[in-house]
Each structure stands twice: as C-alpha cells, then as structure tokens.
Amino acid sequence: MSEKKLRDKQLGADRLVARDVLRAVRERDAYANLLLPKLLRERGLQGRDAALATELTYGTARSTGVLDQIIAAAAGRPVDQIDGDLLDVLRLGAYQLLRTRIGAHAAVSTSVDLVRSEKGQGPAGFVNAVLRKISQRPEQYWIDDLAPPITEDLIGNLAFTYAHPRWIAEVFFQALGRSAGELQAALAADDQRPIVHLVARPGQITAEELALISGGEEGRYSPYCVYLPEGDPGKLDAVREGFAGVQDEGSQLVALALARAEPDGPDTGRWLDLCAGPGGKAALLGSLSELSGAHLDAVELAPHRAELITKVVEGLPVTVHVADGRDSGLEPGFDRILVDAPCSGLGSLRRRPEARWRRTDAEVPGLVVLQTELLTEALRLVRPGGVVVYSTCSPHPAETTEVIAAVLADTPGVSQIDARPATAGDVFDPETLGPGPHVQLWPHRQDTDAMFLAVLRKDAR
Numbered sequence: 001m002s003e004k005k006l007r008d009k010q011l012g013a014d015r016l017v018a019r020d021v022l023r024a025v026r027e028r029d030a031y032a033n034l035l036l037p038k039l040l041r042e043r044g045l046q047g048r049d050a051a052l053a054t055e056l057t058y059g060t061a062r063s064t065g066v067l068d069q070i071i072a073a074a075a076g077r078p079v080d081q082i083d084g085d086l087l088d089v090l091r092l093g094a095y096q097l098l099r100t101r102i103g104a105h106a107a108v109s110t111s112v113d114l115v116r117s118e119k120g121q122g123p124a125g126f127v128n129a130v131l132r133k134i135s136q137r138p139e140q141y142w143i144d145d146l147a148p149p150i151t152e153d154l155i156g157n158l159a160f161t162y163a164h165p166r167w168i169a170e171v172f173f174q175a176l177g178r179s180a181g182e183l184q185a186a187l188a189a190d191d192q193r194p195i196v197h198l199v200a201r202p203g204q205i206t207a208e209e210l211a212l213i214s215g216g217e218e219g220r221y222s223p224y225c226v227y228l229p230e231g232d233p234g235k236l237d238a239v240r241e242g243f244a245g246v247q248d249e250g251s252q253l254v255a256l257a258l259a260r261a262e263p264d265g266p267d268t269g270r271w272l273d274l275c276a277g278p279g280g281k282a283a284l285l286g287s288l289s290e291l292s293g294a295h296l297d298a299v300e301l302a303p304h305r306a307e308l309i310t311k312v313v314e315g316l317p318v319t320v321h322v323a324d325g326r327d328s329g330l331e332p333g334f335d336r337i338l339v340d341a342p343c344s345g346l347g348s349l350r351r352r353p354e355a356r357w358r359r360t361d362a363e364v365p366g367l368v369v370l371q372t373e374l375l376t377e378a379l380r381l382v383r384p385g386g387v388v389v390y391s392t393c394s395p396h397p398a399e400t401t402e403v404i405a406a407v408l409a410d411t412p413g414v415s416q417i418d419a420r421p422a423t424a425g426d427v428f429d430p431e432t433l434g435p436g437p438h439v440q441l442w443p444h445r446q447d448t449d450a451m452f453l454a455v456l457r458k459d460a461r
C-alpha cells in the first residue's frame with residue numbers, strides 16, 4: 001500500500017473525501033453533488049465507505065448555516081473569525097455529533113486527526129475543544145438555546161430546526177397557504193436526502209423492464225419513472241447506453257403535461273422547449289414526439305448547456321438552437337411550447353445540498369423579469385389554439401402564480417386551463433393535486449421536487 005493510501009486509510013478515507021468536497025464548496029463554489037461522485041471514483045471508495053462519505057458530505061452541506069451558529073456559540077467567536085480549513089472540519093464533526101448516530105469519540109477523534117495531519121497540534125487542540133463542547137449537549141439543547149422561540153417566531157424556529165435559511169422557510173410558508181403544520185412537514189422532507197429517480201425513455205425501455213434490471217421500483221405518478229433506493233445510476237447499462245436517465249419524477253410530470261395538454265384543433269407536430277438545457281425534459285419530450293410523429297425544437301442560451309442537450313437527444317427528432325428564448329428567430333406556429341424557466345431552484349434544494357445557503361432573495365426579482373419575458377414570447381410563438389406549459393423548480397409565489405397572473409393580465413386572448421388532468425393523465429387521480437388550475441408538487445406530498453406548472457392556451461381564432 002502506498003504511503004498516501006495508508007495515510008488515507010488511517011485518517012478515514014470517507015471523512016477525507018467529505019472534507020475535500022466541503023472545502024471545494026467553500027473555496028470555489030463547487031457543487032457537492034457533482035464533485036463527490038468524481039472523488040469517490042478517483043479514490044476508489046465503494047460500498048459502506050462511499051455511503052458514509054456521501055451521508056457526511058451531503059448532510060454537512062445541507063446543515064451548514066445551522067452548524068455554524070452552534071460552532072460559533074461553542075467556540076465563543078463568529079465563524080468568519082475561524083480559519084476556513086478548520087471550519088470545514090468543525091462542520092463535519094458537528095454534523096456527526098448532532099445529526100448522526102456516530103459515537104462522540106469517533107466523531108471528535110477523526111476530526112482532530114484530520115486537522116493534526118495537515119495543520120499541526122495547535123489547531124487540532126482548538127478543534128478538539130470546540131467539538132467536545134458541542135458533544136456535551138444533544139441537538140435539541142442547541143436548538144432550544146439558539147433558535148428563535150417558537151412562540152415569538154414560529155417560522156424562524158422551524159427554519160433552524162430543519163436547517164433552512166429563514167427567508168426560504170418564509171417563502172414555503174406563503175406557498176403553502178400559511179399552514180404551520182405543512183411548513184413543518186415541507187421543511188422536514190426537504191432536510192432528507194432523496195432517492196434517485198430514473199426515467200425510462202419511451203420507445204426504448206419500459207419502466208417495468210428498467211425496474212427489473214436496476215432492482216428499483218416503478219414510480220407512482222409517471223409511467224416512465226423508476227425509484228432507485230440504492231446504487232450508482234451511472235453504473236447501469238441502460239443509463240450508460242441512453243435508454244434511461246436520472247430525472248426527478250416531478251420533472252417527468254412537467255414534460256408529460258406538455259405532451260398531454262389538449263390544444264384546440266389538431267396537433268401539427270411542431271413542439272418547442274424554450275429553455276432546454278441541460279436537456280432532461282427535452283430528452284423525454286424528444287422520445288414522446290418521436291412516438292407521435294412530432295418534431296421538437298430545443299432552445300438554450302448557454303452553448304455548453306446546448307451541447308449537453310445535443311448529446312442526450314441523439315437519434316431523436318430534436319433540433320437544438322443556441323439562442324435567447326426571448327428572441328430565438330424561430331417562426332411562430334408551435335402547437336406545444338414548454339417554458340421551463342430559469343429560477344431560484346428552491347424546489348430542488350434536497351438534491352443540491354449546499355444550494356440553500358448560497359441562494360439569496362436578491363436574485364428573485366431579476367429572475368421574475370426573465371421568466372415574464374420568456375413566457376410572453378412563448379405566447380407569441382404558439383399558434384392560436386396551441387398550449388404553453390410554464391414551469392419552475394421553485395414554489396416561490398413571485399416566480400410561479402404571480403408570473404402567470406401578470407402575463408395573463410398583459411396578454412389578451414390567452415386562458416389558463418386546469419393543469420391537473422394533463423399532469424395526472426390516466427395514471428392517478430388529478431384531485432390529489434390540489435384545487436388547481438396550476439399544480440404545485442412538494443417533497444412532503446408527492447416525494448418529488450417542488451415543481452410548479454401551469455398550462456395556458458391561446459384562444460383559437
């Protein structure tokens with residue numbers, strides 16, 4: 001065994017990977033869900049070691065803001081006065097102490113070893129002292145001590161308890177009709193790591209076949225979905241060969257709603273995806289359009305994301321355009337248009353562990369302008385009688401119902417139709433999707449990302 005391998009083993013290769021990912025997230029805004037699988041592969045971690053590294057990395061990244069408040073209280077100084085490399089290890093250690101069943105001794109000693117090997121005895125002593133202090137109390141003690149009292153600030157208390165920034169909890173509260181019980185359920189579900197959802201590409205493999213070969217289970221809502229509770233989807237032949245992909249069931253329902261929504265008059269086979277990168281929905285729509293003899297145009301502003309679409313739609317009747325969806329140069333007259341708008345992503349936080357601590361509400365007004373312009377352009381490009389599906393992976397009312405209301409108010413000759421039948425198809429009861437006319441999915445209700453979708457139809461002449 002090489003000296004480096006031996007060192008990694010002694011230190012715990014799982015924690016070393018977790019620390020390195022957390023450091024990259026902090027130092028260079030890396031995405032944990034992209035970097036972690038790469039490091040696991042490069043360092044040959046598999047099985048239980050890979051599972052532990054994943055749990056520690058994602059769990060720590062999800063809880064960062066709350067762990068920082070606890071670390072600051074235990075260290076007696078704000079975290080911005082703690083060296084970043086030490087802070088990564090403190091977060092990792094505090095997460096293990098407070099939010100896992102790992103024993104206190106293992107959590108503290110592995111953290112101290114990580115610091116000692118890189119930084120020496122002094123910093124290791126500091127990490128030891130802070131983590132020991134944290135370990136003396138259970139998580140509930142720290143919540144009671146540091147969270148706003150539930151009687152004074154219910155939203156702030158729940159946000160702290162379930163490791164969300166307060167402003168995001170406030171947005172969920174509004175989107176859930178100001179129900180405290182549902183907010184608690186939504187935050188709790190959003191604080192869990194979701195299982196992988198696969199999509200079986202129509203015409204290439206069925207969900208039943210994919211479930212059999214992957215050891216997964218067929219989805220509840222999308223006829224193309226398979227739940228994969230464990231295992232690396234990248235190792236499945238069906239995924240490697242492009243018969244299947246990784247896609248949240250809620251995203252599948254959005255693409256399906258576009259294919260199922262009823263235009264007024266016959267479908268002439270011109271479909272458009274106006275914000276298509278990286279191509280998850282375009283791939284599903286491309287397969288569905290092939291089966292129904294249609295053609296999909298896929299527009300994407302970012303060239304590198306357009307390249308990803310080109311790869312994933314290979315062999316399907318799809319043309320990819322690198323263009324601004326607000327001025328694509330495409331001829332009007334589409335039967336169906338999807339506007340899967342750039343958004344704050346607040347609906348898929350559980351799949352992007354660190355995202356909740358990176359986002360700010362200052363981004364939202366600019367996104368709302370873009371969303372409004374893209375939807376307005378889609379309504380110009382759709383033919384009379386044609387349908388437009390507007391969707392976001394965000395439940396933020398400013399990005400969802402308020403965009404729809406503003407565009408409807410400014411665009412004569414367009415009506416909003418009930419999105420529930422198109423979302424449910426003949427697979428499940430549309431009434432389970434709330435009162436309509438839009439659909440808002442939630443992790444705590446459907447166990448999907450919190451996708452929003454609305455269906456608009458241009459009046460036939």
Ligand SMILES: C[S@@+](CC[C@H](N)C(=O)[O-])C[C@H]1O[C@@H](n2cnc3c(N)ncnc32)[C@H](O)[C@@H]1O
Binds near residue numbers: 275300
């Ligand atoms: C929510 S993502 C779409 C996800 C995609 N539909 C899928 O399922 O894989 C929004 C996409 O819109 C792109 N985008 C941003 N501004 C755009 C614009 N003005 N015109 C077209 N695409 C744009 C972003 O680069 C991003 O790839």
